Amino acid sequence: MKIVLTGDLHLGCTSTRIPEEWRQNCRTVQAWLRLVDAVIEAQADLLLLSGDILDRRNLLWEAMGPLQQGVERLSQAGVRCIAVSGNHDASSLPELAAQFSNDVFTLLGKGGKWQRETLSENGNPVLHVDGWSFPSPVVRNDPTLDYPAQSPTDDIPVLGMVHGDPGVSDSKYAPLSLSRLQSLPVSAWLLGHIHRSTFIEGSPWVLMPGSPHPLDPGEPGAHHAWVCELSEGKLSAPLPFCPARLEYSELEIPVSAAEPPSAELLRDKIQQAAEENLNAPMNLIRLQLNGHSAEIDSWQECSENLKDWSPENFRIEKVQFSIHPLLDLAEVAKAGPVPALLVSALETLPQDLHDRLRVVCDSLNRHTVFSGKELPAFEISDLSLQQLLEQHLRKTLEQLK
Ligand SMILES: [Mn+2]
Numbered sequence: 001m002k003i004v005l006t007g008d009l010h011l012g013c014t015s016t017r018i019p020e021e022w023r024q025n026c027r028t029v030q031a032w033l034r035l036v037d038a039v040i041e042a043q044a045d046l047l048l049l050s051g052d053i054l055d056r057r058n059l060l061w062e063a064m065g066p067l068q069q070g071v072e073r074l075s076q077a078g079v080r081c082i083a084v085s086g087n088h089d090a091s092s093l094p095e096l097a098a099q100f101s102n103d104v105f106t107l108l109g110k111g112g113k114w115q116r117e118t119l120s121e122n123g124n125p126v127l128h129v130d131g132w133s134f135p136s137p138v139v140r141n142d143p144t145l146d147y148p149a150q151s152p153t154d155d156i157p158v159l160g161m162v163h164g165d166p167g168v169s170d171s172k173y174a175p176l177s178l179s180r181l182q183s184l185p186v187s188a189w190l191l192g193h194i195h196r197s198t199f200i201e202g203s204p205w206v207l208m209p210g211s212p213h214p215l216d217p218g219e220p221g222a223h224h225a226w227v228c229e230l231s232e233g234k235l236s237a238p239l240p241f242c243p244a245r246l247e248y249s250e251l252e253i254p255v256s257a258a259e260p261p262s263a264e265l266l267r268d269k270i271q272q273a274a275e276e277n278l279n280a281p282m283n284l285i286r287l288q289l290n291g292h293s294a295e296i297d298s299w300q301e302c303s304e305n306l307k308d309w310s311p312e313n314f315r316i317e318k319v320q321f322s323i324h325p326l327l328d329l330a331e332v333a334k335a336g337p338v339p340a341l342l343v344s345a346l347e348t349l350p351q352d353l354h355d356r357l358r359v360v361c362d363s364l365n366r367h368t369v370f371s372g373k374e375l376p377a378f379e380i381s382d383l384s385l386q387q388l389l390e391q392h393l394r395k396t397l398e399q400l401k
Helices: 020-026 028-041 060-076 092-097 178-183 263-277 296-308 329-333 337-347 351-366 382-400
Strands: 002-006 046-050 080-084 105-107 115-121 124-132 158-163 188-192 198-200 205-208 225-231 239-241 246-255 282-293 314-325
Touching: 002 028, 020 028, 020 246, 020 282, 028 060, 046 158, 046 188, 060 080, 060 092, 080 124, 080 158, 092 105, 178 188, 178 205, 246 263, 263 282, 263 296, 282 296, 296 314, 314 382, 329 337, 329 382, 337 382, 351 382
Parallel strands: 002 046, 046 080, 080 105, 124 158, 158 188, 188 205, 246 282, 282 314
Antiparallel strands: 002 225, 115 124, 198 205, 225 239
């Protein structure tokens, strides 16, 4: 049995900050219809939707029609949909579900009550799907506290579906705890709500599928649905499926003091970085221009011209200009004891200062939202620590000058 997993489509929305000519292809409705085609083409048996399928801020008629059409086409191709509702579609998804028979579109866990649907293959039960739906847009309790955690009476795998906020215990969007999820007697979890995708191995594995189409620059990186196989009573780990046509990304372009400012050179550098780093047919780039130069104003002018540039597969959404004046460090060091100290720190960072900063960074790392052993903590590496310090020391020296 082939299963496609996704959530957070937010039908009715269009990605932000995109050029007008990309608009049509950056509607979430468009992404949904492409996903439907891909699911049919892959001959999947089941499509699982983990909430926030419909966006509450947008006109429902604009989203409801295409959702309905997609479900109908899937049903004709023999693909069943099973969904739970999220904070956005707590009331609209039940409305949609009411228009279909249960074997075409199943909304699990209506009214915030856990519900099980057992799927069969050739007349034999092969998979239990347990789901819980938002009864209203705000839910302050962890829904898994009511999960009927009786140990399964058969050997059939259980896939749990719930929309909620992992690791945020005071969230008003159904706080979830990853360690609790992984302590329950299920084989796999499909979550919804977080738009960036994360897969956590283990038993059960936990998939946060992310949104299959990105909505704004705050959702950088690859977006896609996922696919897994159920065979011989085992669910395989999910793999990316149907990549989004749009990707938001950040590109760093270094400029060296030896390079004379030129619009052509800048475009060549960006083009090369684009070829090396961009994968989607449409990419919206936030550019970081880094380096040192004696001709900052000219570089500034070159970067302003980038706004009118329309290459085939990317647009520049924003330029973060970080080119700093050239400093003759030997000269600056002569200005007094403090500049001399800073210059020497820039050349070789004293070990005790490095160690103390390392401690601060480690404690920052531990304070990120997904801290603890459940997910890897955000890393401030030694290299980025070095760069961070260099930036600040240089800034201080520029001001002293
Ligand atoms: Mn949500």
